[in-house]
Amino acid sequence: MSDSGRILLDVxxxxxxxxDRVILDGLSLTIRAGExxxxxxxxxxxxxxxxxxxxxxxxxxxxxxxxxxxxxxxxAMPPEQRAREGLFLAFQYPVEIPGVNNVYLLKASLNAxxxxxxxxxxxxxxxxxxxxxxxxxxxxxxxxxxRGVNEGFSGGEKKRNEILQMxxxxxxxxxxxxxxxxxxxxxxxxxxxxxxxxxxxxRAIVLVTHYQRLLDYVVPDRVHVLAGGRIVRSGGRxxxxxxxxxxxxxxxxxxxxx
Amino acid sequence: MNAATVLERIxxxxxxxxxxxxxxxxxxxxxxxxxxxxxxxxxxDRRDENWKYLDHARVAEYFFDAAPRVAVTPQQLxxxxxxxxxxxxxxxxxxxFDERLSDADGGDGLxxxxxxxxxxxxPAAALARVRxxxxxxxxxxxxxxxxxxxxxVLIRAAEGAAPAxxxxxxxxxxxxxxxTHQARVVIDVGAGAxxxxxxHFIALGAAAALGxxxxxxxxxxxxxxTHVRLHQHGWAAAQVETWVTRLAPGSRYDQHLFxxxxxxxxxxxxxxxxxxxxECRLTGLFMADGERQVDLYTRIxxxxxxxxxxxxFRGIAADRGxxxxxxxxxxxxxxxxxxxxxxxxxxxxxxxxxxxxRPQLEIxxxxxxxxxxxxxxxxxxxxxxxxxxxxxxxxTARGLLTFAFCQDVIGxxxxxxxRATVEALVAGALPDRELIRGLL
Numbered sequence: 001m002s003d004s005g006r007i008l009l010d011v012x013x014x015x016x017x018x019x020d021r022v023i024l025d026g027l028s029l030t031i032r033a034g035e036x037x038x039x040x041x042x043x044x045x046x047x048x049x050x051x052x053x054x055x056x057x058x059x060x061x062x063x064x065x066x067x068x069x070x071x072x073x074x075x076a077m078p079p080e081q082r083a084r085e086g087l088f089l090a091f092q093y094p095v096e097i098p099g100v101n102n103v104y105l106l107k108a109s110l111n112a113x114x115x116x117x118x119x120x121x122x123x124x125x126x127x128x129x130x131x132x133x134x135x136x137x138x139x140x141x142x143x144x145x146x147r148g149v150n151e152g153f154s155g156g157e158k159k160r161n162e163i164l165q166m167x168x169x170x171x172x173x174x175x176x177x178x179x180x181x182x183x184x185x186x187x188x189x190x191x192x193x194x195x196x197x198x199x200x201x202x203r204a205i206v207l208v209t210h211y212q213r214l215l216d217y218v219v220p221d222r223v224h225v226l227a228g229g230r231i232v233r234s235g236g237r238x239x240x241x242x243x244x245x246x247x248x249x250x251x252x253x254x255x256x257x258x
Numbered sequence: 259m260n261a262a263t264v265l266e267r268i269x270x271x272x273x274x275x276x277x278x279x280x281x282x283x284x285x286x287x288x289x290x291x292x293x294x295x296x297x298x299x300x301x302x303d304r305r306d307e308n309w310k311y312l313d314h315a316r317v318a319e320y321f322f323d324a325a326p327r328v329a330v331t332p333q334q335l336x337x338x339x340x341x342x343x344x345x346x347x348x349x350x351x352x353x354x355f356d357e358r359l360s361d362a363d364g365g366d367g368l369x370x371x372x373x374x375x376x377x378x379x380x381p382a383a384a385l386a387r388v389r390x391x392x393x394x395x396x397x398x399x400x401x402x403x404x405x406x407x408x409x410x411v412l413i414r415a416a417e418g419a420a421p422a423x424x425x426x427x428x429x430x431x432x433x434x435x436x437x438t439h440q441a442r443v444v445i446d447v448g449a450g451a452x453x454x455x456x457x458h459f460i461a462l463g464a465a466a467a468l469g470x471x472x473x474x475x476x477x478x479x480x481x482x483x484t485h486v487r488l489h490q491h492g493w494a495a496a497q498v499e500t501w502v503t504r505l506a507p508g509s510r511y512d513q514h515l516f517x518x519x520x521x522x523x524x525x526x527x528x529x530x531x532x533x534x535x536x537e538c539r540l541t542g543l544f545m546a547d548g549e550r551q552v553d554l555y556t557r558i559x560x561x562x563x564x565x566x567x568x569x570x571f572r573g574i575a576a577d578r579g580x581x582x583x584x585x586x587x588x589x590x591x592x593x594x595x596x597x598x599x600x601x602x603x604x605x606x607x608x609x610x611x612x613x614x615x616r617p618q619l620e621i622x623x624x625x626x627x628x629x630x631x632x633x634x635x636x637x638x639x640x641x642x643x644x645x646x647x648x649x650x651x652x653x654t655a656r657g658l659l660t661f662a663f664c665q666d667v668i669g670x671x672x673x674x675x676x677r678a679t680v681e682a683l684v685a686g687a688l689p690d691r692e693l694i695r696g697l698l
Binding site: 055056078079080082083084088089091095098099104105108112113148149169 | 639645648650652654655659661662664666
């Protein structure tokens with residue numbers, strides 16, 4: 001299907017408002033199959049709004065611009081259709097849903113995607129075997145399956161659960177919104193392993209992060225700096241290291257001067 | 259039918275029926291007194307604070323003549339029975355105790371008695387065992403039951419008894435034709451005894467039947483009772499129930515109510531924590547969809563010192579359904595150190611549905627801990643988006659979240675097999691049941 005180099009996502013001059021504030025102000029970004037991108041930026045620069053608008057979070061108003069995913073208008077699709085077309089958002093703050101078992105969600109989700117692709121639903125046995133293998137990979141206890149979605153999970157468990165879902169759903173485009181925040185070093189390595197395992201010529205991964213820590217384990221092809229609602233600089237992985245050394249202020253000064 | 263016509267109808271029905279009822283002159287007089295009191299006070303109506311959410315015009319359509327005796331076979335019950343392993347089954351058919359279908363032998367410190375038989379055999383003993391309704395404003399339907407008193411069941415757990423298996427009390431409405439049936443349940447849990455009672459209401463037919471249950475429950479000192487109540491009345495049925503429950507010192511009562519059936523349901527619970535340290539934990543869940551109305555009224559009185567209430571009621575209204583929770587907790591001056599918490603959480607799934615929630619605290623003493631809260635809302639948009647972002651279609655996502663709202667109270671059921679059944683029943687009663695069935 002989608003070979004390395006093919007454009008998966010093309011965002012053009014996107015302006016997005018949340019409440020009465022314009023958060024994204026002319027953002028452009030192109031992501032190709034096989035690539036790992038890191039989007040870095042200070043707090044309030046619009047990182048979560050970007051992942052949110054791409055996944056279809058309610059409450060964000062697109063003022064102008066476009067986002068094309070696999071050649072189609074992403075912004076016109078309802079959120080569930082985006083997910084079924086292979087877009088996955090790992091939430092910065094995974095939502096707790098007491099009363100919905102993790103395993104129900106995983107099953108409903110996987111089967112919704114399979115059905116959309118015209119594949120048969122997995123039977124209970126096949127499904128459980130698959131989930132068990134993925135759980136082991138994330139070193140998560142099987143008892144988590146029968147707990148409410150993210151209910152009472154520690155911060156690290158919630159993030160691992162996002163990666164578990166991602167590895168099960170095998171998205172074409174994965175957006176990870178600050179998945180590294182609040183993780184200790186062991187959990188960070190596990191998350192990185194999960195992400196690296198997903199790297200493939202047909203997929204792309206976007207890591208949205210404040211720090212470059214995760215990028216020591218998941219090496220990006222491209223690094224972008226988001227500030228003031230747009231990409232102000234793009235480069236290779238060395239840009240992340242420079243940001244770590246110098247902070248974000250020099251860039252903001254740079255944009256103001258430019 | 260207006261209120262006066264309804265009362266005339268009740269009086270006429272009584273005149274035709276009462277002379278044939280068992281119990282001798284003492285009971286004839288008692289029924290007459292109850293009828294006179296009811297006719298004097300009239301049925302509850304909208305002006306009554308505690309009854310204002312009920313559609314009384316609709317209730318008035320349900321006063322039919324008494325149900326004729328209909329034979330029920332064990333095979334008819336089978337598909338409805340709950341998996342209460344090893345339970346001793348007691349069956350009331352249209353309010354009358356059915357000895358053939360019941361397992362009424364003693365043992366384990368339990369004594370089961372057919373009220374109808376006792377009325378014939380020993381009317382004086384029946385008088386002593388069955389309290390006459392008082393002057394309480396919420397006793398009017400109990401007066402109605404008393405005016406036609408003829409059947410029911412008396413259950414007694416001896417002091418210190420702890421039956422190994424639960425009691426399964428099955429209320430069967432035959433509902434072959436429109437009819438009214440009156441039932442009486444009296445339960446005495448002796449001091450130190452432990453009883454688990456699963457009470458289940460089912461309908462065999464689809465006719466509009468009115469079931470009127472008057473029940474008393476007395477829990478002795480340091481005794482404990484777990485009471486599961488599952489309403490699966492027929493879709494055309496109406497049900498009114500009036501419970502008068504008293505807790506002696508150191509006793510504990512846990513109730514799990516699931517109101518999943520009936521076109522019109524009114525449940526009254528009048529519970530008194532009489533003794534020091536008595537404790538009740540009440541969870542409830544109602545579902546009012548279609549054109550259904552469910553109205554739950556509870557009044558909990560703290561009389562003893564250091565008594566405790568934990569109440570968590572949830573309600574769902576969909577389509578044109580109407581639900582009400584009207585709960586009052588009264589802490590008397592004698593109830594120093596009382597602790598009461600009352601929560602009413604409600605979910606509105608359609609713009610035409612309606613829910614009224616009225617938690618009320620009335621506190622007459624210092625040094626108590628009381629909290630209450632009520633919410634009426636729709637599904638959480640953040641949770642909904644999370645599920646959509648995983649590819650679930652909006653209806654399935656809403657169905658799962660609605661189920662989750664219920665799961666919280668279902669999860670507190672103590673019997674695992676029953677929990678699974680109730681889970682399936684609740685899931686099957688939800689608006690999006692077809693969509694989530696395969697997931698549970």
